[in-house]
Amino acid sequence: xxxxxxxxGLEFDESLDFQISxxxxxxxxxxxxxxxxxxxxxxxxxxxxxxxxxxxxxxxxTVKGWDWRFKDGGxxxxxxxxxxxxxRKAREERFREAIKPFIDDFTGMWNGFRDELLAMYEPIKTxxxxxxxxxxxxxxxxxxxxACRRMWEIHMYLMYGTYTAFVLFENMTRQxxxxxxxxxxxxxxxxxxxxxxxxxxxELLELAKKAKAMGLDEVFHLNAAGEMRKALQTAASGPSFLxxxxxxxxxxxxxxxxxxxxxxxxxxAEDPTPAFNMIKMSLEKGINxxxxxxxxxxELERAETEKRLMEKVPPEQRxxxxxxxxxxxxxxxxxxxxxxYCELMCHSLIRRTLLxxxxxxxxxxxxxxxxxxxxxxxxxxxxxxxxxxxxxxxxIVDRRKAAWKGWVERGNPPAFMAEGFTLEDAMKGLVESxxxxxxxxxxxxxxxxxxxxxxxxxxxxxSPGVAEGMVKVVWTEAELSKIEKGDILVAPTTSPSWTPxxxxxxxxxxxxxxxxxxAAIVGREFGIPVVMNTFTGTSVLKDGMKVRVDANMGxxxxxxx
Amino acid sequence: xDVKEIYWLDxxxxxxxxxxxxxxxxxxxxxxxxxxxxxxFALSVKAYEHFMEATGLKDKVRQIVEDAxxxxxxxxxxxxxxxxxxxxxxxxMETTPMPPDLAAAxxxxxAELQQKVSIKDVAxxxxxxxxxxxxxxxxxxLNVAGQDGIVDHVKKVWASAFTTRAIAFRIQQNMxxxxxxxxxxxxxxxxxxxxGVIMTVLPNVGDTDRAIVExxxxxxxxxVSGEVTPDSFVVHKGExxxxxxxxxxxxxxxVYDTVGxxxxxxxxxxxxxxxLEDQQILEIVRVAKxxxxxxxxxxxxxxxxDKRFTFPENIFWVQARGAKYAKKEAKQDEKYVIDLMLQxxxx
Numbered sequence: 001x002x003x004x005x006x007x008x009g010l011e012f013d014e015s016l017d018f019q020i021s022x023x024x025x026x027x028x029x030x031x032x033x034x035x036x037x038x039x040x041x042x043x044x045x046x047x048x049x050x051x052x053x054x055x056x057x058x059x060x061x062t063v064k065g066w067d068w069r070f071k072d073g074g075x076x077x078x079x080x081x082x083x084x085x086x087x088r089k090a091r092e093e094r095f096r097e098a099i100k101p102f103i104d105d106f107t108g109m110w111n112g113f114r115d116e117l118l119a120m121y122e123p124i125k126t127x128x129x130x131x132x133x134x135x136x137x138x139x140x141x142x143x144x145x146x147a148c149r150r151m152w153e154i155h156m157y158l159m160y161g162t163y164t165a166f167v168l169f170e171n172m173t174r175q176x177x178x179x180x181x182x183x184x185x186x187x188x189x190x191x192x193x194x195x196x197x198x199x200x201x202x203e204l205l206e207l208a209k210k211a212k213a214m215g216l217d218e219v220f221h222l223n224a225a226g227e228m229r230k231a232l233q234t235a236a237s238g239p240s241f242l243x244x245x246x247x248x249x250x251x252x253x254x255x256x257x258x259x260x261x262x263x264x265x266x267x268x269a270e271d272p273t274p275a276f277n278m279i280k281m282s283l284e285k286g287i288n289x290x291x292x293x294x295x296x297x298x299e300l301e302r303a304e305t306e307k308r309l310m311e312k313v314p315p316e317q318r319x320x321x322x323x324x325x326x327x328x329x330x331x332x333x334x335x336x337x338x339x340x341y342c343e344l345m346c347h348s349l350i351r352r353t354l355l356x357x358x359x360x361x362x363x364x365x366x367x368x369x370x371x372x373x374x375x376x377x378x379x380x381x382x383x384x385x386x387x388x389x390x391x392x393x394x395x396i397v398d399r400r401k402a403a404w405k406g407w408v409e410r411g412n413p414p415a416f417m418a419e420g421f422t423l424e425d426a427m428k429g430l431v432e433s434x435x436x437x438x439x440x441x442x443x444x445x446x447x448x449x450x451x452x453x454x455x456x457x458x459x460x461x462x463s464p465g466v467a468e469g470m471v472k473v474v475w476t477e478a479e480l481s482k483i484e485k486g487d488i489l490v491a492p493t494t495s496p497s498w499t500p501x502x503x504x505x506x507x508x509x510x511x512x513x514x515x516x517x518x519a520a521i522v523g524r525e526f527g528i529p530v531v532m533n534t535f536t537g538t539s540v541l542k543d544g545m546k547v548r549v550d551a552n553m554g555x556x557x558x559x560x561x
Numbered sequence: 562x563d564v565k566e567i568y569w570l571d572x573x574x575x576x577x578x579x580x581x582x583x584x585x586x587x588x589x590x591x592x593x594x595x596x597x598x599x600x601x602f603a604l605s606v607k608a609y610e611h612f613m614e615a616t617g618l619k620d621k622v623r624q625i626v627e628d629a630x631x632x633x634x635x636x637x638x639x640x641x642x643x644x645x646x647x648x649x650x651x652x653x654m655e656t657t658p659m660p661p662d663l664a665a666a667x668x669x670x671x672a673e674l675q676q677k678v679s680i681k682d683v684a685x686x687x688x689x690x691x692x693x694x695x696x697x698x699x700x701x702x703l704n705v706a707g708q709d710g711i712v713d714h715v716k717k718v719w720a721s722a723f724t725t726r727a728i729a730f731r732i733q734q735n736m737x738x739x740x741x742x743x744x745x746x747x748x749x750x751x752x753x754x755x756x757g758v759i760m761t762v763l764p765n766v767g768d769t770d771r772a773i774v775e776x777x778x779x780x781x782x783x784x785v786s787g788e789v790t791p792d793s794f795v796v797h798k799g800e801x802x803x804x805x806x807x808x809x810x811x812x813x814x815x816v817y818d819t820v821g822x823x824x825x826x827x828x829x830x831x832x833x834x835x836x837l838e839d840q841q842i843l844e845i846v847r848v849a850k851x852x853x854x855x856x857x858x859x860x861x862x863x864x865x866x867d868k869r870f871t872f873p874e875n876i877f878w879v880q881a882r883g884a885k886y887a888k889k890e891a892k893q894d895e896k897y898v899i900d901l902m903l904q905x906x907x908x
Contacts, residue, residue: 061906092903099902103895168902175857316883317858320894324901434906 001395005070006037006377007044012071012416020067021078022418023426028512028535030261032492033475034073034407036374037400039263042148042350044070050152051437052080054160059094063435065156073404074412079433102161103323106330113154114341120147124349129356137357138385144353145378148346155342156437162331163436163516166190169328172321177309181515182461182551187524188305190329192298195337200253201500202292204275207245208282214241217283225277225481249275255344256497258477263351264374265476268497274477278500285485285504298525335516339496357381357388364389367397375400414535440516447533447554455555457534457541462513462520464552465529468559469506471545473538488549490541494519502526507549509537509556531556566608566663567670570601570748580605582690582744588879594855596848596878599865600677601748602670603690608663609719609742615660618653619740622723625649626739634732640725647725654720659712667715667747668708674749680869682706683749687714689721690744700724703817704750711747718745750817751877754868755836756781757791759849761798762859764886767893769859769900771804772796772846776836778827779814781863781879788824789813792836796846803842808835841866844873852881854904859884 005011017024026032035043052065064080082088101109124144129137169190170181179186211220214237223231232238254269268275306325313321358370366388367373373381375397384391415423427446430438439445447458469488474480477497483489486506493510495518502508502522510519513532523530529551534540537556541547546559564580573581573589581589585603592598613619629646659667675683688701700721702714721727722741731738757776762769775791777783784791789812795805810832816825837845845864853860863880 061903088906092906095903096899099899100895103898164902164905168898168905171905172901314858314883320897320901323894323898327898 001399003396003399004377004379006400007041007070008377008379010044010048010069012069012076014416017069017078017416018418020080022421023423023429024069024076024078024416025426025430026412026414027075027077028414029493029514029517031073031075032412032512034404034412035075035262036073036264036404037377038354038374039261039347039350040070040073040075041377042145042263042347043261044068044075046149046152047075047156049149050154050156051160053153054156054158055080057157058098058160058164059091060160060164060435061088061091061095063433066435066438071416072410072412073407076416079430079435079438081429081433099161099164102165102330103327106162106327106334110158110330110334113158117147117151117154117341117345120150121345121349124353129353130359132356134360134386134388137353137360138382140353141357141378141381141385144346144350148350151342151346155338158334158338159437162327162334163440165324165327166331166516167434167436167439169324172324176321177312182464184464185305185309187463188298188301189309189325190332191521191525192295192302193329193333194295195333196252196340197336197496197499198295200256200340203248204253204278204500205282207241207248208279210244211241211279212283216241220276220280220283225273225280228276228280229272245272245275255340255348257344257348257351258495258497260339260343260347260495260497263347263354264371267348267351269348274480274497277478277481281481281483281504282500332516332521336496336518336521339518344496354381357385361388361393366391366393368394372397372401375404440514445514445533447535450553450555453553453555454557455550455553456547456558456561457509457537457556459509459531459534459537459554459556460514461551461554462508462510462515462517462530462532463523463528465507465527466548466550466552467507467529468546468548471541471543471547473541473543475538482543488547490537491519492538493517494522502528507531507551509534509541509547509549511535511537564605564607566605566611567666568603568605569670570598570603570746573603577605579692580607580744582692582746584688584690585744585746586690588746588748591878591881594852594881596852596881597874597876598879599748599751599877600674601685601746602674604667604715604745604747606742606744608715608745611663612660612716612719613740615663616657618657621653622650623739625653630738643725643728647723647728650723651720654723655716657716659716664712667712671708671711671747674747678749680749685711685747685749687711687718688746688748689718690746692744701821703821704819715745715747719743751780751865752868753780753816754778754866754875756863756865757784757836758861758863759845760859760861760884760886761846761849761853762884762886763795764884767886769893769897770798772798772849774837774842774845776864777811777814778831778836779816779825780822781865782815782822783813783824785863788815794837794842796842798846798850801843801846803839806835808833811836837866838872840872841876844876848876848878856883859886861885 048068055063055065062082064082066077066079069076082091124140127140173186174180211217216235219231219235232242249269249272253275254267256268258265258274310318354373355370358373361367362370366384376393445460447460449458469486471490472483472487473490480501483501485504488507488509489505490509493512499522503526505528507529508519508523509531511534513519519530520532529549531549531551531554548557548559568581570588571592573586574593575586575590577589578586581603588598625646629642675681684704684706686703687705700718702717705711705714722743728738755776755778759772759774761772763771763773774794775784777789777791783789790809792808794803797804811827812832813824814827815822849860849862861882861884862878865877865879867875867877
């Protein structure tokens, strides 16, 4: 049987792809653990498209976005550099005009795009897939493909624009005040803004308070999160609590995916166990973080820091300095909020659509389980779309699933390098590109080993501070419940739905990340140390170890060896 | 910080203000950002202390002042007495020989200065350099040459802190009268072929893409004071092309006199000539752009071309400060922010 590539045309091929770039980096922030073929298809095709679209629309002088390849569930990326000085110059001229909207009215622009996305999502979100004909199902699938493509265009256009300003601002603070984006003042200036994700966290904590007021903390305490709905249905004020809870899930929080960049895990709307778990944890562990009060404090601190630093800026420079600050603040805001409207909503809709089709396909005998849909790619979905009863996809699914299990077991190498090309060469190229997304999100900076510290593990500071605590290695959201107050979370990377747990953590260590990735932004928001890019944290550190995290020095010490 | 008695200008920076005075500290600051300033050295207040203490002048001057003020001294009425006190002190200071070690040190620096500029007995300006400026109260001596002359005039500058006016000023300001430490700058005289200013922004329209260079023959005062219509050149900072030039008839220029400066007729055959060559204009713009990048704001700077040296060693800088210009407020800021973003990509 002929097996087609998972992402036709964009599977990694040494013989051709080293001609494009001598180094291909694994996107460790998103594609670890390895992706299912269907998700890989969406991401590789459209994230790639979005970056090239965004770089082109902004006419970035040095890069034309990134090229992406799929290899065993891993996403590998290479920068597309602008080759000649003449072309750079021409792009610079266009950039002058293209960047203006980001300075003039970013919020207005983002609101416009957000509404455009919501309008595209609406029919996909509201169609009853079980009542729809197969043709209508397939049409919905085509719509989510188009929506995902557009989502990435908007996402990357806005991200390139705002992060350029962010990198510039960091450059300015380094020159003018001598600090970079890991410094407390820098965080004070760029954090403490309200956004959609925080609003959802807030409501979740509000629900916990309500549960307590309704005398339900006992119920939450005695029952496992998975059994909570049943338990609440029989409790005194349980049903009225559930009514509010369900309304909240249907409205906003239901979009949350435990893993932002995958579709093979349930959304909160499908399975609210993680939400119940968060409420249970906040009741048991006394998470009573008052986000409103905290935000007010942050706003005050931000205003004070701004005032203090502004006094050091010569009066004639204040106008443009404030302008850069404003755009940099927008990028921090956008960085945390876009996940909700871009990835989380779009990916849950891909999942919703495929599950709807999957139920029909199982009933028609095309596949055995709804999840099998994630082991196909869109052309195969089209093949069986209108008449799933006429096709048998089991042989394809079985082989792909077996391959995928192998990818997950083996894991993927951090980079593919042409012969004679070193990691140092490759990093140098990345840094010289000044590609703001490469610098700030996906690749980050490489840890500098400082032998004199005799630390057990090195990384890069994502949020400053020092903390000691017990290691809790967490791979999936379900494992978050083992976290106790003051623990050090060790994970490959963190996801927006993990945010509430940050307020009982002592510190965070992630395998991959940069200063604008989730763990760093949220860590700074909560004022706890975060060390990133340790690469091997999840394999070196084990539950039960006591560690000292010195984020300022980017080092981790195991205290009970 | 351990204070030396003598510094080369390029050892200095703003932090040395109290030790060597403002003038020297400012010139030192310019060298720190890579500008060629007229070669020279600075005597700190420590040299003054050395002179006054080793020679016994410290006590002597105090005695003179105490005697004179014992019965009270009214600045406005006892003018005759003030003149006498001033003459006594200055006479004592000027006639007392420099302590041999200090004289040797000054001579050593002067000898090295001659080597640096490859001019024997190079003529210098010997100027006072106070920590706070007291304009016109202390002397400046121009065209001082030879090691004895330099040593002699350093003393004269120190003594000039005891002019009648300076003493009266200190009495009125309730400052110590008998102890007046000041820095002294010994700087080679520029033989100005031409001089002028550059602004790295077009001040009237706030265009930060362009710089304007203005100059005339002779010293820069004629340009700064607006006495003549100078030559002016507009240069595109990115392209480094001279976009427009205006070279008119220049009738007068400022030159050094025995004391101070004077206006002089420009010879007829030079009047309509450009005071700068193109390569000089571009070099002036290049250096000013670096300074602008260093400080992050458009600059207003003063340059001099010395006729004795060859390009580009003949271009000297005597002043740099943030430019005042009409800003097209927000739009201008936006343009500047975009400029900065583009610079980021050019790294």
